[in-house]
Amino acid sequence: MNAMTDDWLDIGALTDIPARGGRVVKTPRGCLAVFRAADDTVFALDDRCPHKGGPLSDGIVHGHNVTCPLHSLVISLETGAAANPEEGRVRTHQVRVAEGRVLLDPAALRS
Amino acid sequence: MTEKLVVIGAGMASGRALEHLFETDPGAYEVTLFNGEPRGNYNRLMLSPVLSGEKSYEEIVTHDDAWYAENRVTTRFGEAVTKIDRERKVVVSKGGETPYDKLLIATGSYPFILPLPGKDLDGVIAFRDIDDVGRMLGAAELPEAKAVVIGGGLLGLEAAAGLRLRGMEVTVLHVMGHLMERQLDPSAGYLLAKDLERRGIRVHCKAQTKAILGQNRVEGVLLEDGTVYEADIVVMAVGIRPETRLARDAGIEIERGITVDDAMRTSDPDILAIGECVEHRGMLYGLVAPLYDQAKVVARTLLADEAVFLPVELSTKLKVTGCDLFSAGDFSEGPDREEIVFRDAARGVYKRLVLKDNTIIGAVMYGDTADGSWFLSKIKAKEDIAAERDTLIFGPAYAGGAALDPMAAVAALPDEAEICGCNGVCKGKIVQAITGSGLSTLEEVRSATKASSSCGQCTGLVEQVLASTLGDGFQLPTAKPVCKCTDFTHEDVRRLIKAGELKSMPAVWQELGWKTSCGCHVCRPALNFYLLADWPDDYVDDAQSRFINERAHANIQKDGTFSVMPRMWGGVTTAAELRAIADAADKFDVPMVKVTGGQRIDLLGVKKEDLPEMWADLNAAGMVSGHAYTKGLRTVKTCVGTDFCRFGTQDSTGLGIRLEKRLWGSWTPHKVKMAVSGCPRNCAEATCKDVGIVCTDAGFNIGVGGAAGLDLKQTEVIHTARTEEEAMDVTVAFVQLYRENAKYLDRPYRWIEKVGLDWVKSLVVDDLQSRMALVARFDHSQSIYQKDPWAERVEGEKRREFEPLADLRLKAAE
Numbered sequence: 001m002n003a004m005t006d007d008w009l010d011i012g013a014l015t016d017i018p019a020r021g022g023r024v025v026k027t028p029r030g031c032l033a034v035f036r037a038a039d040d041t042v043f044a045l046d047d048r049c050p051h052k053g054g055p056l057s058d059g060i061v062h063g064h065n066v067t068c069p070l071h072s073l074v075i076s077l078e079t080g081a082a083a084n085p086e087e088g089r090v091r092t093h094q095v096r097v098a099e100g101r102v103l104l105d106p107a108a109l110r111s
Numbered sequence: 112m113t114e115k116l117v118v119i120g121a122g123m124a125s126g127r128a129l130e131h132l133f134e135t136d137p138g139a140y141e142v143t144l145f146n147g148e149p150r151g152n153y154n155r156l157m158l159s160p161v162l163s164g165e166k167s168y169e170e171i172v173t174h175d176d177a178w179y180a181e182n183r184v185t186t187r188f189g190e191a192v193t194k195i196d197r198e199r200k201v202v203v204s205k206g207g208e209t210p211y212d213k214l215l216i217a218t219g220s221y222p223f224i225l226p227l228p229g230k231d232l233d234g235v236i237a238f239r240d241i242d243d244v245g246r247m248l249g250a251a252e253l254p255e256a257k258a259v260v261i262g263g264g265l266l267g268l269e270a271a272a273g274l275r276l277r278g279m280e281v282t283v284l285h286v287m288g289h290l291m292e293r294q295l296d297p298s299a300g301y302l303l304a305k306d307l308e309r310r311g312i313r314v315h316c317k318a319q320t321k322a323i324l325g326q327n328r329v330e331g332v333l334l335e336d337g338t339v340y341e342a343d344i345v346v347m348a349v350g351i352r353p354e355t356r357l358a359r360d361a362g363i364e365i366e367r368g369i370t371v372d373d374a375m376r377t378s379d380p381d382i383l384a385i386g387e388c389v390e391h392r393g394m395l396y397g398l399v400a401p402l403y404d405q406a407k408v409v410a411r412t413l414l415a416d417e418a419v420f421l422p423v424e425l426s427t428k429l430k431v432t433g434c435d436l437f438s439a440g441d442f443s444e445g446p447d448r449e450e451i452v453f454r455d456a457a458r459g460v461y462k463r464l465v466l467k468d469n470t471i472i473g474a475v476m477y478g479d480t481a482d483g484s485w486f487l488s489k490i491k492a493k494e495d496i497a498a499e500r501d502t503l504i505f506g507p508a509y510a511g512g513a514a515l516d517p518m519a520a521v522a523a524l525p526d527e528a529e530i531c532g533c534n535g536v537c538k539g540k541i542v543q544a545i546t547g548s549g550l551s552t553l554e555e556v557r558s559a560t561k562a563s564s565s566c567g568q569c570t571g572l573v574e575q576v577l578a579s580t581l582g583d584g585f586q587l588p589t590a591k592p593v594c595k596c597t598d599f600t601h602e603d604v605r606r607l608i609k610a611g612e613l614k615s616m617p618a619v620w621q622e623l624g625w626k627t628s629c630g631c632h633v634c635r636p637a638l639n640f641y642l643l644a645d646w647p648d649d650y651v652d653d654a655q656s657r658f659i660n661e662r663a664h665a666n667i668q669k670d671g672t673f674s675v676m677p678r679m680w681g682g683v684t685t686a687a688e689l690r691a692i693a694d695a696a697d698k699f700d701v702p703m704v705k706v707t708g709g710q711r712i713d714l715l716g717v718k719k720e721d722l723p724e725m726w727a728d729l730n731a732a733g734m735v736s737g738h739a740y741t742k743g744l745r746t747v748k749t750c751v752g753t754d755f756c757r758f759g760t761q762d763s764t765g766l767g768i769r770l771e772k773r774l775w776g777s778w779t780p781h782k783v784k785m786a787v788s789g790c791p792r793n794c795a796e797a798t799c800k801d802v803g804i805v806c807t808d809a810g811f812n813i814g815v816g817g818a819a820g821l822d823l824k825q826t827e828v829i830h831t832a833r834t835e836e837e838a839m840d841v842t843v844a845f846v847q848l849y850r851e852n853a854k855y856l857d858r859p860y861r862w863i864e865k866v867g868l869d870w871v872k873s874l875v876v877d878d879l880q881s882r883m884a885l886v887a888r889f890d891h892s893q894s895i896y897q898k899d900p901w902a903e904r905v906e907g908e909k910r911r912e913f914e915p916l917a918d919l920r921l922k923a924a925e
């Protein structure tokens with residue numbers, strides 16, 4: 001079981017994110033994209049595609065992947081890596097869901 | 112000296128615990144058993160068969176008076192414990208105080224009731240104990256009784272099936288997109304809904320309940336969207352909560368449930384707890400299998416014997432006769448996971464295994480669950496399946512037969528399924544022609560049945576019918592499938608959606624044997640379009656299957672900002688509109704204002720979160736979205752025509768505006784651009800548009816299939832209309848034919864290359880009945896889809912697409 005509890009940041013309800021969709025969270029070090037897959041797993045990544053910085057939060061979510069809206073790079077939500085690893089990787093952050101709330105690891109705010 | 116054991120709750124868990132205790136050491140404790148219900152232990156799982164009439168209450172009693180007497184259990188049924196006094200080691204109930212040496216809490220759960228207006232009305236019933244069943248059966252006796260079940264999980268569906276068998280009219284309301292979403296993926300959920308509907312139960316998913324209606328008694332249920340279902344009873348089956356109140360008041364440690372260690376001890380070593388009321392290592396359990404294990408452990412702990420409770424892999428079955436489903440383990444997706452999917456559309460069978468590191472970690476199956484326990488044992492044992500992987504999905508009985516027939520979906524179609532839409536030829540007729548007359552080629556089938564002899568869209572399917580009828584005797588040509596999720600081409604999928612009346616994505620995935628569980632970014636946008644074009648009344652548009660431009664109704668730019676382009680009907684504007692555009696440009700610091708090649712103005716570089724406010728301003732000035740980002744109608748360019756031009760022959764500006772107003776907001780396979788020129792000088796460049804009208808004194812020359820983008824193509828004239836109305840009808844009919852038949856992302860000129868201009872002409876121009884039917888279908892679709900997306904997004908739930916979920920910029924980074 002997870003030991004960390006109180007210091008995780010409550011960023012909203014799970015139902016605030018459409019299933020197979022993403023939302024933006026603003027932080028001091030730029031935007032994060034928080035996704036909810038069809039199976040209700042939640043992921044957080046930097047909202048910048050490794051290719052040319054496309055906003056991943058605007059992409060199409062399929063399985064545990066998102067397709068970048070600008071030039072269709074497919075990024076794994078679990079690892080942040082592009083389908084072809086040579087095309088780069090996005091930083092991922094810890095998130096979890098408890099009692100219907102989405103909790104973000106505060107480490108995501110630090111560079 | 113025998114110690115005193117007091118047990119609170121005579122449920123599934125405590126019944127088992129007492130059996131183990133007495134079996135091992137019958138004399139160890141003097142037991143007093145309290146139960147809130149006025150009866151002893153019975154099999155709660157079997158409430159569903161009692162409800163449906165398949166069993167009686169007597170048949171589900173697990174421990175009778177004789178058993179309690181034999182084991183010298185003092186029973187205090189119908190007497191709830193109201194307090195635990197840990198200092199004095201007594202429990203309090205209405206009969207007074209009862210002392211204990213050891214206390215076992217097994218209070219189970221209580222049903223969660225949604226805090227809706229009307230929840231306290233007579234007739235709102237939970238599904239937890241035999242008294243609830245009695246209340247439901249009372250209502251079922253009323254003539255034409257109606258029940259609404261809120262909650263499409265295990266309990267809700269068992270209640271619904273039982274009530275239906277008792278003759279009630281039953282509706283299930285479920286808030287999620289598919290039934291039993293915790294146990295099933297969308298495909299299995301689709302099959303389940305289909306089975307339930309077949310037995311007369313109405314299933315309404317994505318149902319947001321707003322209120323329960325009624326004066327003194329329940330009369331109906333109101334949803335957020337305004338739908339009302341009449342009801343004599345409302346069964347609330349939306350979940351359960353651990354019954355922890357006694358423990359909390361006594362100061363025993365609780366989280367979501369009463370926390371217990373591996374030996375089932377609470378924070379007070381003399382108090383133990385088991386069942387649904389406990390939380391073990393962060394987990395709550397709502398199925399009996401783990402609770403029975405807890406019962407075993409607690410009996411050992413009570414006898415000072417060492418034992419530990421280990422969490423187990425759970426599996427679920429639904430106890431509704433005829434709905435065979437099974438789910439176990441973890442079936443979420445991931446890059447480190449692979450899946451094996453098997454679908455047999457004809458039998459309604461779906462099986463999916465989720466693999467990780469060569470072991471099975473999850474299994475979902477519907478329709479044929481015979482192998483469920485075999486897979487469950489492999490999940491539990493973490494068995495390496497690398498060697499048997501190829502045949503794994505076929506279960507233990509498989510002994511190396513032929514590979515699966517890829518034509519299963521076509522083979523499964525019933526004889527009356529229409530294969531050729533143009534000539535109305537069904538599958539049975541083709542099969543009969545093939546076997547009856549010994550046909551073996553596509554050409555022969557064409558001349559014998561007319562199938563695939565018109566637009567040719569169904570050619571692939573006819574070939575597959577040939578292949579499935581002749582077996583090896585027919586070599587199937589290879590065509591390009593939609594994507595890696597399927598072997599079918601776009602044309603095949605479109606025909607099969609119509610022939611099989613498939614009205615949802617899970618229906619398509621299941622009936623056409625999709626190889627992934629829920630599609631990808633290539634097939635989902637195409638399916639979303641096909642379904643909404645074919646079933647405007649039934650299909651609900653899926654925003655998450657749309658590219659960002661269509662989801663957000665603005666065009667994404669290279670830096671993640673968006674462009675905003677209001678409609679300027681026929682390229683005509685006013686000073687007031689220009690002023691509103693200028694104001695919006697100032698207010699939102701728009702970096703560039705540009706006149707487009709489509710006779711309107713583009714505001715480029717707008718921040719996503721500013722979009723709703725900017726749209727609201729433009730809406731207020733009477734402007735709507737220009738759809739410069741959609742697969743839909745873009746612009747209708749016009750020239751000044753008879754209004755001002757000395758050569759103008761007809762009102763080209765007016766016709767352009769009327770066309771744009773009729774056609775805006777419709778979804779099409781690719782974008783559609785039009786133009787109307789007032790004379791053959793063609794100042795509106797109508798001869799390179801998808802539909803271009805050039806006016807002459809004799810009427811309106813309607814050209815189609817032009818292009819001036821990647822390819823350059825001149826339109827071909829299909830008709831000269833005498834009146835403006837006729838010109839509008841032919842244009843609308845053409846667009847509708849294109850909507851109903853073209854492959855997603857084929858512009859009209861590409862589609863015409865495939866189906867032939869003659870075929871298009873025959874349906875849009877020559878056959879007046881067909882033309883008017885196309886027009887009617889288009890207008891019907893517009894009655895649903897012609898809404899300004901800006902206004903929709905400025906208001907309500909859709910607005911959240913544009914707002915950040917949270918703003919943590921001011922949160923000090925610790």
Ligand code: SRM
Binds near residue numbers: 674705740817819
């Ligand atoms: C804004 C505009 C250029 C301009 O500043 O004038 C434009 C801008 C874009 N065009 Fe265009 N096209 C514009 C008129 C045209 C025209 C001329 C016309 O409509 O008369 C053509 C050729 C005619 C035609 O469509 O056949 C044209 C042929 C294309 C094509 C090629 C289409 C094809 O099937 O060959 C694309 C790519 C596509 O759609 O896949 C494209 C795609 C694009 C996109 C949407 C690229 C994209 O996906 O991001 C550009 C969006 C920029 C933006 O963010 O707004 N644009 N584009 C014009 C908007 C017209 C309008 O008011 O709606």
Ligand SMILES: Cc1cc2nc3c(=O)[nH]c(=O)nc-3n(C[C@H](O)[C@H](O)[C@H](O)COP(=O)(O)OP(=O)(O)OC[C@H]3O[C@@H](n4cnc5c(N)ncnc54)[C@H](O)[C@@H]3O)c2cc1C
Binds near residue numbers: 158
């Ligand atoms: C209709 C239905 C169908 C189900 N089907 C399945 C299935 O197919 N498979 C499966 O694994 N599980 C199924 N379940 C779940 C299963 O029944 C429960 O997991 C199980 O009954 C929990 O056992 P328990 O002993 O913890 O609680 P319970 O069986 O609920 O027993 C708790 C008892 O404690 C009593 N109590 C509570 N508070 C007090 C108090 N203060 N004083 C005295 N007594 C008190 C209650 O009255 C109750 O009788 C089903 C449940 C229902 C309702």
Ligand code: SF4
């Ligand atoms: S021609 Fe169209 S698609 Fe190409 S850069 Fe210009 S606007 Fe973009």
Ligand code: FES
Binds near residue numbers: 070
């Ligand atoms: S910026 Fe994401 S694919 Fe180009």
